[in-house]
Amino acid sequence: MSIEVKVPTLGESVSEATVGQWLKKPGEAVALDEPIVSLETDKVAVEVPSPVAGVLGQILVAEGETVTVGALLGTVEDGVAAAGNVPVAPREEKPVPPASDTVAPAAAPAPAAAAAPAPTGDDAGAAALSPAVRRAVLEHGIDPSTVKGTGKDGRLTKEDVLAAAQAKAASPAPAATAAVPATVAAPGRNEERVKMTRLRQTIAKRLKSAQENAALLTTFNDVDMSAVMAAREKYKDVFEKKHGVKLGFMSFFAKASCLALKDIPAVNAQIQGDEIVYHDYVDISVAVSAPNGLVVPVVRDADKLSFAGIEKAIGDFGKKAREGALTMEDMKGGTFTISNGGVFGGLMSTPIINPPQSAVLGLHRIEDRPVVRNGEIVIRPMMYIALSYDHRIIDGREAVTALKTIKEAIEDPTRLLIDL
Template identity: 70%
Template sequence: MATEVNVPTLGESITEATVGEWLKQPGDAVAADEPIASLETDKVSVEVPSPVSGVMGQHAVQVGDTVEVGALLATIEAGDGAPAQAPAPQPAVTESPKAAAPSGETPPVAGGYGNHGATPVTSDAPAALSPSVRRAVLETGVDPSTVTGSGRDGRLTKEDIAAAASAKTTAPAPSAPASAPAAAPSSGRGEERVKMTRLRQTVAKRLKEAQNTAAMLTTFNDVDMSAVIEARAKYKDLFEKKHGVRLGFMGFFVKAATMALKDIPAVNAQIQGDEIVYHDYADISVAVSAPNGLVVPVIRDAQNLSVAGIEKTIGDFGRRAKDGTLKMDEMKGGTFTISNGGVFGSLMSTPIINPPQSAVLGLHRIEDRPVVVNGQVVVRPMMYLALSYDHRLIDGREAVTFLVALKNAIEDPTRILIDL
């Protein structure tokens, strides 16, 4: 007797999802609670477990289909099942610029830095790859069947493909046979049309909604990072040994931000209808890189956490974002956002508010610049700070005061210790 597997409850206000990938193919042995499919929602990817042990039946929907909560995904047939077999081979992907990109992924830029000398992915490549891994395979030309996965259940990650590509480029290239004909240069100008992922559609909608609704303004300041860099260099080894996590800059900024939010409560408030809601707590949303794009989990009650507690929370978010195991409840309800574009090399930006929040802090790269200190021109490691805020609620004076309070705490970290 077959057991139906339906789309589970996905969270508050989420009624549908997109089938991201099938983790089990028809005929594969399935254990109870073993993931058989991955669904993409507006916020995260959700794995669907099998309710019983048995053999994977037929898929009721295909990758890329939109399914509603409660809809039939597949069936699990009774029986012991055979060992999981390799998925059916996919059609070969050629080097033609018009080859279709994986659903939900951004295509390589035509004529740009896409597949330079990449070997086409053949039909021997496994089909059960995440969209980001398939994209990495297309860009690098690495044969995924030759790479050992480091992800959950031995699955490949983008990092695995990147490492294999790096090893491939450093290895000595074999001499080409004399009889091999030279490859004809590509002369076409290709275009690709791919469907936006559900996450990207939601991000686009919310960001445009923020621009249309809020009276957005950005105020800038800069901060001398000398004291934090010195403290980090002095204590990072002891910190990691004691707390089991690396000491980064985000711990300092999150802690300093909670102090500044306490002094300037409007920056931590929200507009709801014709009312202003002030919070006596700071739930800080932090942007974290995930395989399908940036996600923004929330550090709850950050004002009560030490720098070590903040770093542990951020480290946990980063690991689970990479594994795709963040929960939707962990990305709801923030009161203030910090986005660190500096890790990607950004010098300056105007971040966009994450509704219904009223402000977002943008951090940028640290670089040595000449500054005047006590009448002398000296070189210091400086960072630009950007605070985008809803001018309907936050006045310019409050925005500037917030940034100055943050600047003072970072330039003199002792203030963080004595809550000054």
């Protein structure tokens, strides 16, 4: 009996997705709840599990096509044990002459034929690849058998695939000349066109929308990191031994931000229609770099968490982002954002708010600079910090005061303990 596979509910305010990759071929055995297709939404990648045990039947939507919630993706033949014994797609024989990896996107006329997985999926080792790695392999056209894995037991990681893709782009690839008609091009002036992922398209739309709809302004300050660095150096070993997580700078800035947001509620508020919504809780969106772009999972009730709780939450989000395992629930909500461009060496920036939030704190690299203390020039580890805010709801005085509160709490961490 054929069981329909449909697009599941994707989360709040998400109504459509793009078919990223079919993880199984027609006729292949699937277990109950085993992922058979991945979907790319505006926020995260979602894997659709098999509703029953059996074999994959028809594939009705090709990779790269847009689907809405409830749309029919394909079928699973319930109770069929033998793979390849399904009266599904006699056209499976058609793709036998595999012209090249570049043919897959062009084979879209018939849904069943177009849905054939990328050629790399034929490798025996492909079954061992995680869904995140499969997506990276498909997106960059990398043959996994040619890449040495650095993960556990020699498994391939997404970073391995991205490194291989960079190496491939840096060297003259014969596939590029095969995909282009026989025209003579000047050496060293090749071009590559890659379709934007749904996540990247959404990032572009949201950032542009923030600039167009909000009255953005940025205020700056600098922070002497001496006290925080000394505290971290003194307690990092004991902290890690007790809590099983490293003590980083982000927990200090998160707690300092909570202090400032409680003092200046407008920085933690949002505009909804002609109303201002104030929150008595602090859900901090932490900007995390993922292979497909910047994502902002939410540390909920950060004002109630300990330093260890914040560090654990941020560490878990970073790992899930690298593995492509973030969920809709991880991304939902958020009242304030912290973005740390310092990990990439950034000295100063003007971060853009994450709508509908009204403010974002930008952190930057720490460097020794001469400053005046008690009438003397001394060298201190300094960091520029920036607060971008929506001037429609936050006045300049409030923004400057909030940033100054964060600065003072970092320069004197005792304030974090006595709520000052």
